[in-house]
Amino acid sequence: xxxxxxxxxxxxxxxxxxxxxxxxxxxxxxxxxxxxxxxxxxxxxxxxxxxxxxxxxxxxxxxxxxxxxxxxxxxxxxxxxxxxxxxxxxxxxxxxxxxxxxxxxxxxxxxxx
Amino acid sequence: xxxxxxxxxxxxxxxxxxxxxxxxxxxxxxxxxxxxxxxxxxxxxxxxxxxxxxxxxxxxxxxxxxxxxxxxxxxxxxxxxxxxxxxxxxxxxxxxxxxxxxxxxxxxxxx
Numbered sequence: 001x002x003x004x005x006x007x008x009x010x011x012x013x014x015x016x017x018x019x020x021x022x023x024x025x026x027x028x029x030x031x032x033x034x035x036x037x038x039x040x041x042x043x044x045x046x047x048x049x050x051x052x053x054x055x056x057x058x059x060x061x062x063x064x065x066x067x068x069x070x071x072x073x074x075x076x077x078x079x080x081x082x083x084x085x086x087x088x089x090x091x092x093x094x095x096x097x098x099x100x101x102x103x104x105x106x107x108x109x110x111x112x113x
Numbered sequence: 114x115x116x117x118x119x120x121x122x123x124x125x126x127x128x129x130x131x132x133x134x135x136x137x138x139x140x141x142x143x144x145x146x147x148x149x150x151x152x153x154x155x156x157x158x159x160x161x162x163x164x165x166x167x168x169x170x171x172x173x174x175x176x177x178x179x180x181x182x183x184x185x186x187x188x189x190x191x192x193x194x195x196x197x198x199x200x201x202x203x204x205x206x207x208x209x210x211x212x213x214x215x216x217x218x219x220x221x222x223x224x
Contacts, residue, residue, distance in 0.1 A: 031210050033210070033212075042214055042215070042216045042217065043157070043201065043214040044214075045211055045212065045213075048210050048211065050210065055209075055210065056209065056210075056211060091156055091157070095210070098209065098210025099145070099205075099210070101147065101159055101162055102147075102159070102212060103159060104149075104156040104157045104158070105156060106155070106156050107156050
């Protein structure tokens, strides 16, 4: 079975541009998580969905960040406008229910110039 | 105090030795604990989960949980150079799907 799929794998953009990161969870998983990883702050949860509904977005840094999950097999994380401090690796993870183990996608390395 | 604490290392052990990785957490009511391995430039990979006090063994890996002392550890027996990676401890926030991760411990296994 395919694991969590993320695209793009690398994104380089200029400050002020809109960035959209995409995620396809493992088929049958109904919880989806967006994380950000930096050297300074480690791995942080941004937002998670259960059955396509956002449950906790307390980790979203500010209004420039938004996430959607229009159906069970697709989610997006959008940054508008992007800033250099948003440069990080963004991971998507999914689980079979929020109480179960989470499996991570390969990540998107974002660089904002 | 950080919610999940790990020694950042690096922890260096010779090939064939036992590597011991430790993690402490602050939430007394946490029930679910996980160890992830992350190679440089790769995503975290789940290697162990543990929910009850005591030991849980899986191949060369043993997870140990002591809820009274609020620590969880990972032992790697017969360490191999391929075990060289960063090991992340994660604690689930009770009644939520949220995982809180430690900063990770970098393990170096020298041939």
